């Protein structure tokens with residue numbers, strides 16, 4: 001059983017509205033995350049039928065009090081004063097076994113007062129995508145919301161065409177977004193704003209309470225988490241696709257996996273989302289967009305901050321400028337790990353820049369490149385001890401990934417030089433952990449969705465097992481690790497809203 005609490009409900013009401021889920025015709029459990037349930041304190045697992053009732057919203061788990069949360073947001077740069085949970089309901093919070101308060105939320109559970117023109121539902125495809133990608137992120141250690149359950153509804157939802165519907169149960173440190181602050185700020189509701197900020201400080205950033213100006217400290221803390229988060233995304237080739245301020249988590253988790261995708265062939269300007277026509281959320285734009293979102297967050301906090309007039313703007317601007325340095329430091333560390341270099345190595349930045357050029361010009365698959373480089377680094381280590389011929393074949397495997405082997409060969413010589421200085425088993429271990437074998441590739445996700453729409457969930461479970469053991473070297477992992485061929489490539493993603 002989950003023990004629900006409702007701290008968010010102590011906040012003033014414009015920030016939430018009580019609302020019941022709309023029952024669905026025929027709930028059926030697709031997946032349940034047992035390990036996460038245990039971490040949330042669920043000692044015994046109810047049967048599948050009960051779980052399907054609970055996590056479709058047909059019959060809520062005991063103690064749940066469903067609420068839709070209000071939020072506003074800049075969508076592709078345009079401010080919308082009222083968005084809110086139009087298809088999601090917070091069931092309550094659960095204090096997990098680590099003592100962390102976690103939100104449990106249904107997504108796709110029917111209309112709410114924030115639904116505007118929408119049906120409150122979610123197609124099956126986006127539910128499976130979010131389940132797979134968020135659980136992969138958790139497995140590689142990227143801060144993220146989690147997937148607790150997926151339930152099919154037995155109903156159809158109409159998007160481009162009629163598709164099966166589903167409900168995702170999502171677990172988050174909280175669902176508070178930059179847009180939640182904007183929602184209070186645009187109403188000029190300073191009581192709600194202050195209550196929200198104090199709630200966030202107590203819940204996510206307790207150390208900020210002791211600062212001279214807790215709200216400036218809050219801005220600094222959220223800036224640090226976002227910088228670290230986006231650096232992690234970039235290190236994996238992750239493109240969020242819809243970095244609106246309403247999809248920017250105050251707790252610094254990845255939230256809203258709508259049109260997200262992992263880049264295959266490295267290209268800094270890569271865009272997958274069908275709705276991102278101007279490329280606002282292209283791969284390389286992500287740090288700048290995160291900083292822009294934080295500026296919108298800072299604006300909402302100005303009335304709460306201690307200083308006034310120009311002084312407060314200057315202080316906040318200074319904190320926002322700090323994003324660049326924080327992001328850079330995080331990225332340097334991640335790049336050193338990805339390249340198998342010591343964290344303090346001064347060569348990581350230049351080597352990574354040069355490798356990115358190689359990957360781009362040589363049309364190299366990013367994940368496969370770092371996986372092959374990790375193997376090569378391991379055999380080089382072994383070669384130092386014995387006459388190892390496999391280093392040669394690992395190098396060949398790497399060179400097979402590029403259309404420009406001469407350029408990559410030259411780069412490898414530089415890298416080997418830098419690498420030799422820091423050959424240690426823990427370096428190789430960190431390199432492995434920074435470079436997953438398997439990622440949820442677009443074409444694999446699409447394959448899973450296509451099968452699931454036909455009622456076959458076996459490919460979903462196979463892919464889920466692989467992406468949640470992303471450093472595994474099994475034959476199945478190797479099969480799912482292979483980049484898409486030209487004809488398999490999925491170059492457009494849809495958010496299914």
Ligand SMILES: Nc1ncnc2c1ncn2[C@@H]1O[C@H](COP(=O)(O)OP(=O)(O)OP(=O)(O)O)[C@@H](O)[C@H]1O
Pocket residue numbers: 083084085086087088114115116117118119120121122242246247255256257258495496497
């Ligand atoms: N089918 C729908 N019915 C009603 N509202 C919807 C629907 N799809 C999206 N919305 C609303 O549109 C806004 C933007 O949607 P967006 O795709 O960013 O969020 P989401 O995927 O629904 O949820 P989240 O950000 O919580 O993951 C949100 O306010 C969302 O609730």
Ligand SMILES: [Mg+2]
Pocket residue numbers: 246247256
């Ligand atoms: Mg969203």
